[in-house]
Amino acid sequence: MLGNFKYYNPTKLYFGKDAMDGLGIELSRYGKNVLLVYGGGSIKENGIYDRVVTALKQHGKNIFEDGGVMPNPTIEKLREGCERARKAQADFILAVGGGSVCDYAKALSVSVHCGEDAWQKYFIDFDEPTCEIVPVGCVLTMVGTGSEMNGGSVITNHQQKLKIGHVFGDNVFPKFSILNPEFTYSVPRYQMISGIYDIMSHILEQYFSGRDDNTSDYLMEGLLRSLIHSAEIAVKDPRDYEARSNIMWTATWALNTLVAKGKTTDWMVHMLGQAVAAHTDATHGMTLAAVSMAYYRYVLHYGLPKFARYAVNVWGVSPEGKTEEETALEGLDAMERWMKRIGLVMNLSELGANREMLDGIVQSTVIMTGGYKILDAQEIYRILEASL
Amino acid sequence: MLGNFKYYNPTKLYFGKDAMDGLGIELSRYGKNVLLVYGGGSIKENGIYDRVVTALKQHGKNIFEDGGVMPNPTIEKLREGCERARKAQADFILAVGGGSVCDYAKALSVSVHCGEDAWQKYFIDFDEPTCEIVPVGCVLTMVGTGSEMNGGSVITNHQQKLKIGHVFGDNVFPKFSILNPEFTYSVPRYQMISGIYDIMSHILEQYFSGRDDNTSDYLMEGLLRSLIHSAEIAVKDPRDYEARSNIMWTATWALNTLVAKGKTTDWMVHMLGQAVAAHTDATHGMTLAAVSMAYYRYVLHYGLPKFARYAVNVWGVSPEGKTEEETALEGLDAMERWMKRIGLVMNLSELGANREMLDGIVQSTVIMTGGYKILDAQEIYRILEASL
Numbered sequence: 001m002l003g004n005f006k007y008y009n010p011t012k013l014y015f016g017k018d019a020m021d022g023l024g025i026e027l028s029r030y031g032k033n034v035l036l037v038y039g040g041g042s043i044k045e046n047g048i049y050d051r052v053v054t055a056l057k058q059h060g061k062n063i064f065e066d067g068g069v070m071p072n073p074t075i076e077k078l079r080e081g082c083e084r085a086r087k088a089q090a091d092f093i094l095a096v097g098g099g100s101v102c103d104y105a106k107a108l109s110v111s112v113h114c115g116e117d118a119w120q121k122y123f124i125d126f127d128e129p130t131c132e133i134v135p136v137g138c139v140l141t142m143v144g145t146g147s148e149m150n151g152g153s154v155i156t157n158h159q160q161k162l163k164i165g166h167v168f169g170d171n172v173f174p175k176f177s178i179l180n181p182e183f184t185y186s187v188p189r190y191q192m193i194s195g196i197y198d199i200m201s202h203i204l205e206q207y208f209s210g211r212d213d214n215t216s217d218y219l220m221e222g223l224l225r226s227l228i229h230s231a232e233i234a235v236k237d238p239r240d241y242e243a244r245s246n247i248m249w250t251a252t253w254a255l256n257t258l259v260a261k262g263k264t265t266d267w268m269v270h271m272l273g274q275a276v277a278a279h280t281d282a283t284h285g286m287t288l289a290a291v292s293m294a295y296y297r298y299v300l301h302y303g304l305p306k307f308a309r310y311a312v313n314v315w316g317v318s319p320e321g322k323t324e325e326e327t328a329l330e331g332l333d334a335m336e337r338w339m340k341r342i343g344l345v346m347n348l349s350e351l352g353a354n355r356e357m358l359d360g361i362v363q364s365t366v367i368m369t370g371g372y373k374i375l376d377a378q379e380i381y382r383i384l385e386a387s388l
Numbered sequence: 389m390l391g392n393f394k395y396y397n398p399t400k401l402y403f404g405k406d407a408m409d410g411l412g413i414e415l416s417r418y419g420k421n422v423l424l425v426y427g428g429g430s431i432k433e434n435g436i437y438d439r440v441v442t443a444l445k446q447h448g449k450n451i452f453e454d455g456g457v458m459p460n461p462t463i464e465k466l467r468e469g470c471e472r473a474r475k476a477q478a479d480f481i482l483a484v485g486g487g488s489v490c491d492y493a494k495a496l497s498v499s500v501h502c503g504e505d506a507w508q509k510y511f512i513d514f515d516e517p518t519c520e521i522v523p524v525g526c527v528l529t530m531v532g533t534g535s536e537m538n539g540g541s542v543i544t545n546h547q548q549k550l551k552i553g554h555v556f557g558d559n560v561f562p563k564f565s566i567l568n569p570e571f572t573y574s575v576p577r578y579q580m581i582s583g584i585y586d587i588m589s590h591i592l593e594q595y596f597s598g599r600d601d602n603t604s605d606y607l608m609e610g611l612l613r614s615l616i617h618s619a620e621i622a623v624k625d626p627r628d629y630e631a632r633s634n635i636m637w638t639a640t641w642a643l644n645t646l647v648a649k650g651k652t653t654d655w656m657v658h659m660l661g662q663a664v665a666a667h668t669d670a671t672h673g674m675t676l677a678a679v680s681m682a683y684y685r686y687v688l689h690y691g692l693p694k695f696a697r698y699a700v701n702v703w704g705v706s707p708e709g710k711t712e713e714e715t716a717l718e719g720l721d722a723m724e725r726w727m728k729r730i731g732l733v734m735n736l737s738e739l740g741a742n743r744e745m746l747d748g749i750v751q752s753t754v755i756m757t758g759g760y761k762i763l764d765a766q767e768i769y770r771i772l773e774a775s776l
Binding site for chain 2: 001002003004005006007008009010011012013014015016017018019021022181212213214215217218219220221222223225226229230241242243245246248249250253261262313318
């Protein structure tokens, strides 16, 4: 761990089948006016909405609603939410949903009292909040983004064709998150699998970088093994509580800042996936899956020792009698077989992309510099082409 | 992760060669009167004392001293410290030292204003603090206990021949800890190695329990691999920054509550080691090392699948063509070879124990119930005998 860093994560987590008990304990710390933020309304079908509303009423809260948060929350929605929050004189924002709803709630928390246009301030100028921040809590119903224990918030501006993430400081982290694995049972299979690969990719983006020796890499190998194991169980039986709970916990720790400590990180797969999404509107995790194999098989030659280590420590490949390259490639083959087994989308064509779009996607791709190879436009094109 | 649990860790960590920069940032949040708590005075020889005092003066603090905290802090010392803290009207307690100094500072923080006898309240009745708690910060100079990021505090009462630990809640956790791996360079070799095994044992005590599938176990396998790897480097070159930094980070995460989440734990090796220490005054980590192999070789038969998993995932043993027991035993053999390689004390005789003491040590041993086998007195005797 060669660098200097600070670690501080003030989010309180309540985990398990009884996690909702924590909601009451936490709500009592905040004011009466609660803005209840949620998405398309599936929480009204699966009973979670009723449970949350009951808890809010039991604690004497005034409930103000802000539903309809979309999978990629827009700046227009955010501006509308600010209006609602101000009118409600919201003391607290309770996000009930997945990563998008949590992301939106955090953006809202720093925008309600900011007095400037939130888009310009946070997503163009990357300013830090200087106004009062409305505290946020989360009841998580979908797993993958890790938004429940970090400061990340991604907002989309369709007019400007931009989808931008701001990683806010610890004062914007959710004050608490309620993690009940059973709340994720009703997530459709495609979304569950997509979420699993989002987690996998979060870990790999932080793992495949640097040549130093670092405890964080060992922690990530542990998280990866747990995820790989539990994913296979969850796709066979989505109601396997043990598997779903392990996946939920892994998702939180994959992106709550811990495993990046003391090391460099990559994030190129996310940049490729986000560029694909901008042109196809495909599901986030699937865009990552579709470009991963081509990307990793290409950069493997620039970070061979780490890819060989990955093969041995994560996929159980025996390195005996093999070159480092053979070992590394065997690891990626094992990863590819696993991805197919759990039902991930393995090519861009299936997500609606085609050869004619490639130049546009290349242009939309932000180039990161922390991985084993800094890509140029031609290399990005070749990787996307190999992913078609 | 089958259980319900809460995770909340409010300790802020500053890590790295520049970690001391964090001290100034944090000190500015607290009042003027700082009680500076430290141990035998080695920090005056290695320059850390001067650096801390300079920082305190720069931030306009009034410094009140409470040195001489012993390796096993006593209740008498604690009572004396309360006097000092009250006289100083301490706004903040800054602990500079290893686990004992941090432990002592936390006990002090809940005792200064408690108005009752701290021993009776916290270490006999296990009450929770109801009085004002003086905030604590740590500058860590020795690695192993994990006290820098948890609520644990162990106090010794020689009169009553008792050494008791209280695990306080998150309101007693240090507000911040300064973790500069270079500050641990001057720790004597024997103490460094002892600390390494204390870390190892913290992880194993949480790992060797339960039959469920749990992300925490995977995280521990990662921590163990990192520790085993870095320990071998550190004993060859104690000034290898990378190795010492990995060991320091591993120690913190081995016992800051994370890796026990959602699972049961054992802690029997610590009970055996503490009983040995009560009769020999031997160094904590070495007492754990001396009893570990006999304990694990005995309980292995009751938790075979986990011991076989340990062999494969932590020690790289190939299970091919072997019974589960053979695999498990090979793992313990590999562990024993590593323990000898890094210079741990492998038997009780070397720590001053002898056959005549065994009955007394058995009587002093608290029996835990979370491991793979609940021991009776005869079994404890046999394990201690095998450890002589």
